[in-house]
Amino acid sequence: MVERALSRITYLTSRVREHDRLVARAGVPLDRAAVALLRQVDDAEPLRPSELAGRLAVEASHVTRQVQQLQKAGYLTRVPDPDDRRAQLIQLTPLGRDAVERVRDASRRSMAGALAGWSPEELRQLATLFHRMVDDFLAYKGGDETQEGTEASAAG
Numbered sequence: 001m002v003e004r005a006l007s008r009i010t011y012l013t014s015r016v017r018e019h020d021r022l023v024a025r026a027g028v029p030l031d032r033a034a035v036a037l038l039r040q041v042d043d044a045e046p047l048r049p050s051e052l053a054g055r056l057a058v059e060a061s062h063v064t065r066q067v068q069q070l071q072k073a074g075y076l077t078r079v080p081d082p083d084d085r086r087a088q089l090i091q092l093t094p095l096g097r098d099a100v101e102r103v104r105d106a107s108r109r110s111m112a113g114a115l116a117g118w119s120p121e122e123l124r125q126l127a128t129l130f131h132r133m134v135d136d137f138l139a140y141k142g143g144d145e146t147q148e149g150t151e152a153s154a155a156g
Helices: 002-014 016-026 032-044 049-056 060-072 094-114 120-141 145-155
Strands: 076-081 084-092
Touching (some): 002 016, 016 032, 032 049, 032 060, 032 084, 032 094, 049 060, 049 084, 060 076, 084 094
Antiparallel strands (some): 076 084
């Protein structure tokens, strides 16, 4: 029962058409990979490209290419790592921060519309149970909390 519900939620939130509607409402011309990357940077900035790759569960080379494109477009910037001057950290620019907030705002509006018939108490219960479920999944899997935790938040 729970597994089926999760599968349906995953399907709904990962559809290309849904992403296209979301970014159109947000007025942000970015593909799903770019939006996911920007959300991860926003959640944990600044961070190293290798950390970002781990959070997204992709190869570092994918992140490097995507970061370069987003940097050229003005969404990201690189700054020196204060702990290791040889390394660089990735952080959002004001344009990147605005894009993430616009996408999140469009997502919240869409969710509010879909759940308009729910009472405030039902919404609180849902949020509490979702957070509990994620925490329990992380505790069960053990040790890989950063990656799964951020994937769950990216779906939000």
